[in-house]
Amino acid sequence: MIKNNAVLATVAFALVVTVTSVSYTFYQLYETNRAKHIDNIFSKHSLISQIYHTYLIKQISPPMFEANLALYDLNEIMEEEAYETIIREGKILKTDGTTDPYSSPSDFSEFPRIPLDSHPIITSMIEYRGKIFFWVESSRHSVLLEDQSSQAYSGVNLLSAYGTIMTILIVSFALIIYRLRPLRRLRKQIARFGEGDMGVRFRIAGSDEIALIANELDTTQNKIRSLIESRTLFLRNIMHELKTPIAKGRIAATMLSDEKQQVRFEGIFERLESLIGEFALIEEITSGNQHLEKKEYRLVDIIDGAVDSAMVDYDSVVCDVDTSIKMEVDYRLFVTAVKNLIDNAIKYSPDKKMEITVKGKEIFFINSGEPLKKPLSYYIEPFTKDHPTKDSFGLGLYIVDAILKEHNYVLAYERRGNRNCFILVPVKPSKRNHK
Incomplete structure (x- = not known):
């Protein structure tokens, strides 16, 4: 609490120290004058x-x-x-x-x-x-x-002077606190802006230092908003414009007489469609404009949806999860994250199988295979992968990491024996997320 109000706490501390010092000084002065008065009479x-x-x-x-x-x-x-x-x-x-x-x-x-x-x-x-x-x-x-x-x-005169000085001090500190009050409002607005609320305004009437800072922030926010809107519009237009030639290309591919060439072109267009879908999801997550519709779902239902979305055989996924476990998530996004983890685990497993289990509050995605050659942080960057393949663009773990952060989870990795463990670890939500 004190850390969040450090300026106010400093002002209050200065007030207490000043009042205490002035009070002690006047008390000593009172005692000295009183002693002199008594000595004069005596x-x-x-x-x-x-x-x-x-x-x-x-x-x-x-x-x-x-x-x-x-x-x-x-x-x-x-x-x-x-x-x-x-x-x-x-x-x-x-x-x-x-x-x-x-x-x-x-x-x-x-x-x-x-x-x-x-x-x-x-x-x-x-x-x-x-x-x-x-x-x-x-x-x-x-x-x-x-x-x-x-x-x-x-000591009436001395007490009168003490009262006057104390009144001046209290009024002065009250004015300081009053002038600092916009800082609290500004802090809350910055927090809202950091959470993705692009409609917040920082502008404050006045010409003091706080108003100047707030107005500069407002100007900067307008520039950031324009850049985000331009980027979003650019990406969406590109994805929209690409879908038309891809659809036409797939239609044209079906008309090829050479079956081998037909399969090749259809694969190319499928990869392009998959890439556009991943780009759209990344744009949605990173733009800060998405609104998570979090509801409570059973974990087994989320896993079933992810298996269906990954289009893998149910026998390839061993699910050791209690049916009573529930999670509050955005179903569409979290299913996408789990689907990518399942797809990644099966793709790089020699036996094309993987296991999902829960220990405490952590969710484990386990497969056999070679250990990661580089730290996990390398693989959650976009367009990175160890084994080039036509079915992957290196965006899987990057999307997983972005979705997990929106749900207050982090992705961790451990090597246990000859098995790779990708772990969803819950983290405490920041105070900003609770405002």
């Missing part, structure tokens, strides 16, 4: 500790203590309930200049109690509902002060 703790220490050693009176606090926008929380709530639910940001983001109010129970005469002072900065408080305590007294001039760090 810088008051030394001043607060000094005022509080002066108050503890009785150098200033309570009214003077409150006046000093008010001078720095500090307001003492006097209500006991509010005091307890803030201490219990507030988040401790710093204590005596040491960052402790995981602290909770219960942590203060762990502070050591210093002897009364030393007057140790512990100052803690607390955030509660967006407000900043300083909790100052000593061994004999504590006070909770609200810093009215400071607010908790919100």
